[in-house]
Amino acid sequence: MKKEFYDMRVRIIGVTITLLVLFFVLAPFQKFTVSMLEGYSGNPQLEKFLPGSMLNRLKEWNFYINSQWFGKNFGQMIPIIGIIMAFPLFSREIENGTMAFLLVRRNRKLVFRDKFLTGLISLVLILVLASLLPIIYSFLFNKDYRYITGIKFLVHSLFAGLLWYSITLLYSVVFDDQVKPLLAGLGTLAITTVAGIIKPLRILNTYAYALGNTIFQKNSIDLKYTIGVIIVSVLIFIVAYRIFLKKEI
Amino acid sequence: MILEVKQLKKYYKNIKAVDGISFFVDKNEIFALLGPNGAGKTTTIKCILGLRNKDDGEIKLNGSVAYLPEGKELYQSYTVKKMIEITASITKDFDKDKCFRFVEQFDIPLSEKVSELSNGQTTQLYISLVLSQKAELYILDEPTWGLDPIVRNQILEMIRNIPFDGSSVLYTSHILSEVEKVADKVAIMNKGKIIEIGYLDDIKEKYCAIRVDKSRNLDGYKYKSTETENVFVVKKEWAQEHDFECEPITFDVLFEAIVLGNNSSSNIRGEEQ
Numbered sequence: 001m002k003k004e005f006y007d008m009r010v011r012i013i014g015v016t017i018t019l020l021v022l023f024f025v026l027a028p029f030q031k032f033t034v035s036m037l038e039g040y041s042g043n044p045q046l047e048k049f050l051p052g053s054m055l056n057r058l059k060e061w062n063f064y065i066n067s068q069w070f071g072k073n074f075g076q077m078i079p080i081i082g083i084i085m086a087f088p089l090f091s092r093e094i095e096n097g098t099m100a101f102l103l104v105r106r107n108r109k110l111v112f113r114d115k116f117l118t119g120l121i122s123l124v125l126i127l128v129l130a131s132l133l134p135i136i137y138s139f140l141f142n143k144d145y146r147y148i149t150g151i152k153f154l155v156h157s158l159f160a161g162l163l164w165y166s167i168t169l170l171y172s173v174v175f176d177d178q179v180k181p182l183l184a185g186l187g188t189l190a191i192t193t194v195a196g197i198i199k200p201l202r203i204l205n206t207y208a209y210a211l212g213n214t215i216f217q218k219n220s221i222d223l224k225y226t227i228g229v230i231i232v233s234v235l236i237f238i239v240a241y242r243i244f245l246k247k248e249i
Numbered sequence: 250m251i252l253e254v255k256q257l258k259k260y261y262k263n264i265k266a267v268d269g270i271s272f273f274v275d276k277n278e279i280f281a282l283l284g285p286n287g288a289g290k291t292t293t294i295k296c297i298l299g300l301r302n303k304d305d306g307e308i309k310l311n312g313s314v315a316y317l318p319e320g321k322e323l324y325q326s327y328t329v330k331k332m333i334e335i336t337a338s339i340t341k342d343f344d345k346d347k348c349f350r351f352v353e354q355f356d357i358p359l360s361e362k363v364s365e366l367s368n369g370q371t372t373q374l375y376i377s378l379v380l381s382q383k384a385e386l387y388i389l390d391e392p393t394w395g396l397d398p399i400v401r402n403q404i405l406e407m408i409r410n411i412p413f414d415g416s417s418v419l420y421t422s423h424i425l426s427e428v429e430k431v432a433d434k435v436a437i438m439n440k441g442k443i444i445e446i447g448y449l450d451d452i453k454e455k456y457c458a459i460r461v462d463k464s465r466n467l468d469g470y471k472y473k474s475t476e477t478e479n480v481f482v483v484k485k486e487w488a489q490e491h492d493f494e495c496e497p498i499t500f501d502v503l504f505e506a507i508v509l510g511n512n513s514s515s516n517i518r519g520e521e522q
Contacts (some may be wrong), residue, residue: 002335002338003335003338003339006331006335007324047299068374096322096324096325097320097322098317098322098323098324100295100300100316100322101318101322101323102296102300102339103299104300104314104315104316105297105339105340105341106339108299174460246302248295248300248301248302249295249300249301
């Protein structure tokens with residue numbers, strides 16, 4: 001796995017830095033954001049999107065950080081992080097002609113295991129860090145934060161990331177160059193999100209889950225969807241594994 | 250026996266890349282698979298290594314394998330040193346010190362990125378990585394591709410020494426002079442089939458060239474035509490039986506005749522049509 005982590009180092013560092021920057025241009029600026037929005041109050045255009053009650057709620061730290069971090073900035077990035085962590089895992093080796101180098105040294109099961117686990121561990125570490133940022137920040141800066149809510153968002157983040165990691169990992173096994181799994185992953189994300197607008201297909205919109213809609217509405221984890229995501233992810237991993245065992249290099 | 254291949258078949262839709270070939274590699278032997286581009290050599294090797302799925306046949310591999318592929322692709326973003334270290338971390342029985350010695354011998358800078366190496370240096374690095382691995386069978390696919398004559402001879406010398414350490418070599422090339430220098434046994438492949446197999450000297454001894462009038466045609470390997478006659482490569486035994494004057498041939502001529510000559514399925518017999 002040493003090699004795999006070495007190969008992933010740029011992506012891990014890049015994504016982590018992006019998330020940290022994103023968080024620190026958001027968390028310390030609650031007062032600034034609210035006062036800026038208040039400056040626009042009375043503007044009928046803004047009232048449509050941000051009613052006064054919402055503006056008042058943003059003054060409360062829990063709502064501000066949860067809605068702006070989990071429900072917006074970080075939340076929107078979760079599927080993309082899953083895609084970024086998975087897309088080159090196998091396809092880059094095939095595209096660069098180095099897969100044979102690996103497969104004559106280690107058996108396919110080990111190669112799959114190492115790649116799969118390295119991507120997964122990196123993804124989990126990044127998502128846990130990003131999900132814990134509000135908790136850590138609140139602790140350091142004496143903000144009153146309901147930690148349990150942060151943990152609920154963490155669960156949604158982890159499994160939404162896992163789903164998109166599994167989907168893109170399958171594409172990475174199937175395709176022989178790096179661009180196709182990336183485009184296929186992003187394309188699937190776009191299609192499922194758009195299809196989710198149609199009511200009977202709303203289950204396809206994984207953003208509702210990733211952004212933690214049920215946590216905002218009912219203060220609870222969407223258990224059914226979480227179990228569904230786990231089952232679908234495991235099935236996709238099994239399919240990807242079986243394809244990789246038979247794939248011609 | 251370190252490797253046995255029986256009736257191996259690999260088809261890509263209608264293309265018979267490998268069409269029922271059989272051969273074996275003994276211990277301490279250098280076995281060369283010889284053939285033109287597209288003969289099926291690399292596909293055969295990939296089937297042996299499990300990189301391609303065979304359609305039929307049997308492959309028995311009795312030991313560990315080290316492999317040098319035809320495309321000498323390594324990790325472009327690594328430095329030479331990192332490449333050696335990473336290889337050591339994923340390869341069983343890898344002698345890192347030996348590899349550093351090879352790299353030093355080839356004068357490849359350790360801090361250089363793989364992407365900055367020339368084709369020849371990349372091949373040298375890859376060969377260093379492969380030969381630093383202790384294996385019972387070394388499969389080397391076009392090992393001297395892109396190398397200058399001096400380095401090529403160095404590499405050939407290294408390959409020749411492999412059997413002295415108790416290992417065997419399965420080697421592919423289309424450079425005949427190289428094969429003559431290193432191989433004990435040879436299989437000549439063309440269009441997915443093995444056309445001739447055996448010890449190099451025996452094969453050379455088995456064939457000769459005969460000249461026949463242009464009006465006569467033989468079902469043999471037509472090597473060339475002149476204004477008045479055709480030159481065929483046929484089995485010496487057959488030529489003598491039919492009172493042809495036999496001219497000795499080099500391995501190059503035999504190879505060229507077999508590969509470029511007529512494509513009849515019975516062409517080894519040298520029968521008169």
